[in-house]
Amino acid sequence: MQTIFDALSLGSLYALGALGIALIFGVMRLVNFAHGDVISFSIFALMWPSTDAMAVVFAGDLPWFLLIPFVLAVGAGLSVLSEIVVFRRFRRANPATMMIASFALGFVIRYFLLMLFSSRPKSISLLPALSQPVEIFGARIPLLQVITICATIAMLFALTAFLKRTRFGLEMRAAAENFTMARMLGVRANRVIMGAFALSGALAAAIGLILAAQTGTADIQMGAAVMLMAFIATVIGGLGSLPGAVLAGFLLGAASVVMQTVLPIDARPFRDAFVYGAVILVLIFRPQGLIAARGTKERV
Amino acid sequence: MAIPSVARRTISTPIILALILVALALLAVASGSRPFNQTIIDVFLRVILVVGLYIFIGNSGVISFGHAGFTCLGGYAAAWLTMPPMMKETLLPGLPAWLMALQLPFWAGAIFAALWAAIWAALFGKILMRLSGIAASIATFAMLAMINTIYSNWESVTAATSSVVGIPIIRTIWPYMIAAILAVFIAWAHAISRAGLALRAARDEPTAAAASGIDAPRERLIAFVISGAVMGMGGALFAHSIGVVTPDTFYLTLTFTTLSMLVVGGMGSLSGAVLGVVILSSLIQGLRWLEAGITVGTTTFAIPNGLQEITLGVVMILILVRRPSGIMANSELSWPRARPEKPGE
Numbered sequence: 001m002q003t004i005f006d007a008l009s010l011g012s013l014y015a016l017g018a019l020g021i022a023l024i025f026g027v028m029r030l031v032n033f034a035h036g037d038v039i040s041f042s043i044f045a046l047m048w049p050s051t052d053a054m055a056v057v058f059a060g061d062l063p064w065f066l067l068i069p070f071v072l073a074v075g076a077g078l079s080v081l082s083e084i085v086v087f088r089r090f091r092r093a094n095p096a097t098m099m100i101a102s103f104a105l106g107f108v109i110r111y112f113l114l115m116l117f118s119s120r121p122k123s124i125s126l127l128p129a130l131s132q133p134v135e136i137f138g139a140r141i142p143l144l145q146v147i148t149i150c151a152t153i154a155m156l157f158a159l160t161a162f163l164k165r166t167r168f169g170l171e172m173r174a175a176a177e178n179f180t181m182a183r184m185l186g187v188r189a190n191r192v193i194m195g196a197f198a199l200s201g202a203l204a205a206a207i208g209l210i211l212a213a214q215t216g217t218a219d220i221q222m223g224a225a226v227m228l229m230a231f232i233a234t235v236i237g238g239l240g241s242l243p244g245a246v247l248a249g250f251l252l253g254a255a256s257v258v259m260q261t262v263l264p265i266d267a268r269p270f271r272d273a274f275v276y277g278a279v280i281l282v283l284i285f286r287p288q289g290l291i292a293a294r295g296t297k298e299r300v
Numbered sequence: 301m302a303i304p305s306v307a308r309r310t311i312s313t314p315i316i317l318a319l320i321l322v323a324l325a326l327l328a329v330a331s332g333s334r335p336f337n338q339t340i341i342d343v344f345l346r347v348i349l350v351v352g353l354y355i356f357i358g359n360s361g362v363i364s365f366g367h368a369g370f371t372c373l374g375g376y377a378a379a380w381l382t383m384p385p386m387m388k389e390t391l392l393p394g395l396p397a398w399l400m401a402l403q404l405p406f407w408a409g410a411i412f413a414a415l416w417a418a419i420w421a422a423l424f425g426k427i428l429m430r431l432s433g434i435a436a437s438i439a440t441f442a443m444l445a446m447i448n449t450i451y452s453n454w455e456s457v458t459a460a461t462s463s464v465v466g467i468p469i470i471r472t473i474w475p476y477m478i479a480a481i482l483a484v485f486i487a488w489a490h491a492i493s494r495a496g497l498a499l500r501a502a503r504d505e506p507t508a509a510a511a512s513g514i515d516a517p518r519e520r521l522i523a524f525v526i527s528g529a530v531m532g533m534g535g536a537l538f539a540h541s542i543g544v545v546t547p548d549t550f551y552l553t554l555t556f557t558t559l560s561m562l563v564v565g566g567m568g569s570l571s572g573a574v575l576g577v578v579i580l581s582s583l584i585q586g587l588r589w590l591e592a593g594i595t596v597g598t599t600t601f602a603i604p605n606g607l608q609e610i611t612l613g614v615v616m617i618l619i620l621v622r623r624p625s626g627i628m629a630n631s632e633l634s635w636p637r638a639r640p641e642k643p644g645e
Contacts, residue, residue: 031434086617093624095434096363100563101620103556108613115606224552228445235438269453276442276449283442284427287435 002141003261009145011253012152016207017230018237018245019159020200026176026240027196028091030098034082034106035204036227037113042075042205043218044113046124071209072202078109079201080194087197088190113220121219124212148210155206156246159199163242168195176240236282238289248290252279306492312634314488317574318481321347324578325477337473338541339585344476345538346577349558350565351483352530354573356523357562359496361503362432365555366424366440369447370417370528372550374535376451377413379464379545382406387466394456406470410479410536417532418525425524429517432506444555451547461547469543479537483530487570495522564619566626571633579627580612587611 017035024032046067086105090098163169174182175192183189207226212218233252237244255278259271267274282290321344328340353367380388380395381404388400404412428439451458458464470476490496502509502516509516539545565576587608619627 089621090624093620096563096567097620097624097626099363100560101617104560104613104616104620107556108610108617111606111609111613115610228441232438232442235434239434270449273446273449276445279442280427280439283431283435283439287431289435 003257005141005145005149007254007257008250009148009253010257011250012148013207013210013226013249014229014233014253015246015249016152016155016203017226018233018249019156019242020203020207021227021230021234022237022240022242022245023172023196023200023203025234026242027172027179027193028087028098029095030087030090030102031095031231032200033099033103033227033231034109035200035230036223036225037106037109038075038078038082038201038204039208039211039223039226040113040218040220041078041109041223042071042201042208043124043212043222044117044220045071045074046212047117047122047218068209071205073205075203075205075208076198076201079197079204083194083197087193110220117220119220121217123216124218144210144213148214151206151210155203159242168192172196176242232279236279236289238291241289241291244289244291251290310488310492310632310634313571313632314484316633316635317484317571320574320578321477321480321484325473328473337471339581341473341476341541343577343581344473344480345534345541346558346561346581347480347574348476348483348534348537349531349554350561350573350577351480351487351570352527352534353558353562354567354570355487355490355527355530356520358568358570358573359491359499359503359523360520361568362520363434363437363559364440364524365437365559366442366444366447367527367531368550368552368555368558369444370421370531371535371538371554372447372451372547373417373420374410374413374532375539375545375550376458376464376535377416377532378406378409378536378539379467381409381412382468382540383464383466391459391464391466392457394454406468406536406540407475410533410540413536414529414533417535418529421525421528422521425521425528429520429524432516444551448547448551458547463544463546465544467539467543467545470537470540476537476541479533483533484570484574486526486530487573490523490526491570495519499523560616564616564626566623566628566630568630569626569628569632571631572626572628575627575633580616583615584608584612 017039021032021035024030024035082105086101087098090101093101163173171182171187171192172195174185175187175189179189182192204223208223211222211226215222229252230249233248234245235248236252237246237248252275255275256271259274260268263271263274324340324343328337331337349367349371352370353364356362356364356367380392380399381402383391383403385401385403388395424443428436428443431439452461454460491500498509498514499516499519499522501512502514502519506516535550538549561576561580562573563576564580565574566572591608623629
C-alpha cells in the first residue's frame, strides 16, 4: 500500500513536469531546458533574498488560498516572460539552437538565484499541517502524498477540460497537431504559444510547491532532477503527446519506486541505472513513444 | 590531374585550426604565467572534447547528451592505468590483480583509455544507433545517466562519489596541444572519408541516402565509435590535467558546456567546434578577470560573483539570436584564395 502511494506521488511529480515540457514542445518544437529552473524560481519567490540557512519568509506566510495562486502566477509569469524576451527570437531557428538557448536561459535564472540566495539549501516550512500521516487501508500515508495525488488528478482533469471544452484549448490542440495549418485557419500563433508557456509555467510552480512542502527545503538544484525525469517521460510518452507524457510520467515514477523495493540490496544503489536501461529498451521498441502524437511522423 | 582530390581541397581547414592551436600554446609559453598555462591546457582539453562531439553530432545531425559518459570512462581508465599501485590498493581495492600492479606512462594510458571508451561506444552504439532524432538524444542521455550511476556507486572500483586522487599530473602544455591537433585531424579525416560523406548525406537527405544504399545506422555507429574514442582520450588527459576524478566531473555540467560550445561555434562545422571553444573560453576567462577586479588608476573595478555565469548565458543567447546556426554556420575556415566545396558542405 505504502509502495503504491509512493509510486503514485512520485509519478505525479514526473507527470506534471512532463506535461509542462510536452505543452511547449507541442506548439513550438522547443525542448525547454529552462523548465527546471522555473520550478526552482517559483519556490524562491516565496522568500526575501538572503544567504542565511533559514529562509526569510516573505510570501510563504500567506494563507494557502492566497499562497497557491501566488506561486502559480509567479511560475506562469516567469515562463511567459522568457518566451517574450528570449524564445520569440528563435521562431525560425532549428531545434538544437532553441534547446541550447533554453539551456542558456536556465543557466541565467539559476545563477541569478544563486547570486541572491547562495547555493546553500534553505529550510522552509510550507503548509506544515500537511506532513501529518493519515491512515488509509491500514497504511500510514503522509497527508501530503494524498494531496499531491489528488491535486495532480484534479489538475489533469482541469487541463483536459480546458483543452477539450474551451476555444483557446481547441486552438492549442490544433497548433500542437499542425502548427502551420492552424495559423492558416486563423489561430494566433503568439497567443497560443504564450498560453502554452503560461500553463507550463504554472505546472512548474505546482511541482515546486509540492517539492518544497515534501522536503521542507528549498534548493537551487531541486528543479533539475525532476526536469530530467520529466524530459525523459515526455520522450517515452511520445513527444508532443499530452496523455503520453502523463502516462510515461506515472510509469517512470512507478518504475523507480518498484525497483527500489524489488531489487536485491546490493543492486539498489544502481537503481537509476536500471531505470535508464528500461528507458533505452522502451525507446528501442517504440522509438516514436508509447502514444505517438499525430503529425510528428516523419514525412518523405 | 584536373580536379585535386578531396583531401587536397580540404586540408587547409585542419592546418589553419592546428596553427591556431599552436599559436595559443606559444602564447602560453611566452607569457610564462602558470595560471595562464593552465587556462590554455583547459582550452585544449575542451577542444578535444568538443571536436569529439562534432565527429558524431556534426556529421550525423543527432544531438548526443551522452558523450560526457565516454569522457568519464576515459578519465577513470587513465586513473586505473597510471596511478601508483600503492594508492590503488587503498583507494580502489576492488581492481583485478593485474590492473593493480600495472602502472603505465600517461600517453599509453590515454591510448588505452581511448580504446576502452571506443569499446563501450561500440557496444552502446550498436543498440542506440538504430534510433534517430530526439529519441536517440534521450537514449544517449539515458546511457550517460547509467554510466554516471554505476561510477557513483561502485565503491571498490571507482571509489564511488569520493574523488580518486593520485593520478600523475602533467603540467607541460605540449601533450595537450598534440592531442588537440590529433583530434582535429581525426575529425577531418573522418569527415572526408567514405563513412563521413555517407553519414552527412544521410543527415541531409535521409530518404535519398537510403535509396542510394547508405546504411545510416552503420555509418552513425562508425562516427559514434570514433567520437567515443576521442572523448575517451580527452577524459584521460582531463584526469592528468587536474590529477583528480569524480563521477560528477563528467556529468551534466560538462555535457552542457561542451554542447553549448559546439552549438555556438556552429554544429555542422569543424572550424565552428574549435572556434566555439576558443571564443567561449576567452569570454569565460575575461569575465573571471573582471570578477577578480581590474585596477584602473587607484580604483579597482570588480563585477559581483555570479554575474560571470549570467553574462555568459546572456552572451550565448545573443550570439544564437544573431546567428541561429552558430558562428561558423556550416562553412569552414580555409585559405582565402581556394574556396571550393568544403567537407561540411
